[in-house]
Amino acid sequence: MSGILSGAGMTSVVMKAFNQTLYMVFWSTLFSVVLGFIPAIILTLTAPDGLKPNKIVYEILSFIVNVFRSFPFIILLVILIPFTRMIVGKSIGTTASIVPLTVSAIPYIARVFETSLRETNPGVIEAARSFGASNFQILMRVYVKESIPRMLNGVVLLVISLIGYSAMAGTVGGGGIGDIAIRYGYQQYKTDYLIVCSVILIAFVQLIQMLGNHMYKKMS
Amino acid sequence: MISIENVQKSFKNNEVLKDISIQIEDGEIYGIIGQSGAGKSTLLRCINGLESYDQGSITVDGNLINIRDKKSLRLQQKKMGMIFQSFNLLERLDVYQNVALPMKFWGIPANTPQAKEKILKLIRLVGLEEKMHQKPRELSGGQKQRVAIARALVLDPEILLCDEATSALDPEITKGILALLQKINKEMGITIVVVTHQMEVVKQICQRVAFLNHGKVLAVGKPEQLFVWPKEKEIRDFLREESDKLPSSGVNLKLFFFGEGNQRPIVTQMSQELQTDFNICWARLEDFREDVYGSLVLNMQEKDLERACAFLDSRNVTWEVISK
Numbered sequence: 001m002s003g004i005l006s007g008a009g010m011t012s013v014v015m016k017a018f019n020q021t022l023y024m025v026f027w028s029t030l031f032s033v034v035l036g037f038i039p040a041i042i043l044t045l046t047a048p049d050g051l052k053p054n055k056i057v058y059e060i061l062s063f064i065v066n067v068f069r070s071f072p073f074i075i076l077l078v079i080l081i082p083f084t085r086m087i088v089g090k091s092i093g094t095t096a097s098i099v100p101l102t103v104s105a106i107p108y109i110a111r112v113f114e115t116s117l118r119e120t121n122p123g124v125i126e127a128a129r130s131f132g133a134s135n136f137q138i139l140m141r142v143y144v145k146e147s148i149p150r151m152l153n154g155v156v157l158l159v160i161s162l163i164g165y166s167a168m169a170g171t172v173g174g175g176g177i178g179d180i181a182i183r184y185g186y187q188q189y190k191t192d193y194l195i196v197c198s199v200i201l202i203a204f205v206q207l208i209q210m211l212g213n214h215m216y217k218k219m220s
Numbered sequence: 221m222i223s224i225e226n227v228q229k230s231f232k233n234n235e236v237l238k239d240i241s242i243q244i245e246d247g248e249i250y251g252i253i254g255q256s257g258a259g260k261s262t263l264l265r266c267i268n269g270l271e272s273y274d275q276g277s278i279t280v281d282g283n284l285i286n287i288r289d290k291k292s293l294r295l296q297q298k299k300m301g302m303i304f305q306s307f308n309l310l311e312r313l314d315v316y317q318n319v320a321l322p323m324k325f326w327g328i329p330a331n332t333p334q335a336k337e338k339i340l341k342l343i344r345l346v347g348l349e350e351k352m353h354q355k356p357r358e359l360s361g362g363q364k365q366r367v368a369i370a371r372a373l374v375l376d377p378e379i380l381l382c383d384e385a386t387s388a389l390d391p392e393i394t395k396g397i398l399a400l401l402q403k404i405n406k407e408m409g410i411t412i413v414v415v416t417h418q419m420e421v422v423k424q425i426c427q428r429v430a431f432l433n434h435g436k437v438l439a440v441g442k443p444e445q446l447f448v449w450p451k452e453k454e455i456r457d458f459l460r461e462e463s464d465k466l467p468s469s470g471v472n473l474k475l476f477f478f479g480e481g482n483q484r485p486i487v488t489q490m491s492q493e494l495q496t497d498f499n500i501c502w503a504r505l506e507d508f509r510e511d512v513y514g515s516l517v518l519n520m521q522e523k524d525l526e527r528a529c530a531f532l533d534s535r536n537v538t539w540e541v542i543s544k
């Protein structure tokens with residue numbers, strides 16, 4: 001009797017949490033990809049081998065990226081509380097946790113995109129220059145176009161680590177699968193929750209990775 | 221016409237081009253040759269503004285190539301297609317899209333019937349109509365270079381610059397690419413400038429060459445003039461001329477054949493007339509475009525030398541005593 005009740009309760013609890021995870025991961029990925037693309041472009045342009053080499057701009061931006069990347073996520077979460085309140089009006093809840101997730105992902109994506117872009121064959125860039133391409137055309141039609149599969153790989157990695165980080169977001173009331181696993185499974189000794197949550201996370205990560213690999217193959 | 225006058229360029233303290241002056245006429249196939257590190261690629265890249273130069277001037281049809289004047293440089297670059305040693309195709313574009321790419325840089329719509337017709341014509345010219353929708357990774361090296369050639373021609377250039385375009389290809393494939401370049405030169409009247417360290421390229425297609433050594437022009441002329449009887453040690457080294465394995469006794473006499481030379485039985489005639497024997501210890505005959513040119517080293521006794529020379533003079537054969 002209690003078993004059936006617990007089962008029905010678990011389904012709705014886990015379903016809700018899964019939706020929250022999807023919601024947090026989706027929006028923080030989207031925002032960080034859009035916002036991380038900009039510093040990635042600046043880094044690529046100003047790098048020593050870039051189209052507009054500028055040591056000062058590159059070093060400063062690179063330093064900022066490193067600083068944000070070196071914060072442990074759980075600390076960033078706390079430090080950013082005032083900022084989060086400023087952006088979404090509150091510092092607790094699923095929507096609020098998108099802010100620290102995005103902030104932590106921007107420098108990551110900036111670095112991953114920078115690396116992807118700079119892996120573009122310099123000969124191809126030179127060929128484009130020899131045909132009279134402008135810097136902007138080289139950036140969009142050569143750098144970005146050639147790097148899309150590599151950038152996509154970076155996004156897949158990001159999504160997977162954001163799934164992990166979103167579990168920590170539970171500590172600011174973000175909810176999600178990871179949060180359920182900790183609160184029900186660990187703190188309340190409900191092993192079945194722990195197992196179900198883990199299986200869902202494993203399946204989810206596998207799915208994302210498979211999808212990513214498939215798209216990489218199709219695009220390159 | 222490409223006119224290079226007193227061009228000088230340094231990378232930091234390293235002077236790579238020293239006072240270079242070359243004239244390249246319309247419609248010719250001109251070779252810039254030399255060992256690696258001679259500065260030939262740098263010179264080629266100065267011609268289309270991929271690289272700047274410090275002093276002197278480079279003009280193409282009277283227009284100065286100035287890397288600081290971006291607008292006019294761009295217009296000049298449109299007139300010059302370029303191909304590279306490593307082909308430099310975009311990996312994510314298929315053959316057709318790669319050929320069409322320069323049009324996009326110039327805002328020329330690539331989907332009009334005329335544009336499509338032109339791209340198809342070029343793909344047909346380089347013989348890749350069956351590979352039209354394949355990606356570069358599915359192509360062989362020679363095929364990739366063919367795509368690059370079609371791409372370099374899509375903006376209707378007057379000049380085609382080739383930077384070691386066949387150095388990464390095996391000899392058989394190289395021949396095919398060179399034949400294609402020759403066809404383009406003949407049928408489309410495009411001036412071709414090739415930078416190469418491969419003697420095969422020079423011999424097969426170049427009408428005139430400049431030999432570069434340590435950033436200087438050492439010699440300019442027709443390849444057969446330059447290479448059949450080279451006086452400069454650097455050019456001899458480049459050609460890996462005789463020298464090290466000739467006999468040390470007696471004298472070594474070198475005979476040169478220009479074009480018709482191989483038609484006459486000079487050596488046997490000389491042997492019979494002088495009633496003496498020669499040791500043929502080194503020889504080379506080569507095709508320069510249509511003609512055969514070459515040289516031959518005979519070893520003989522000191523006493524026969526004078527008579528041999530007199531005989532050769534009477535037959536109008538150029539000769540030279542190789543000093544030890």
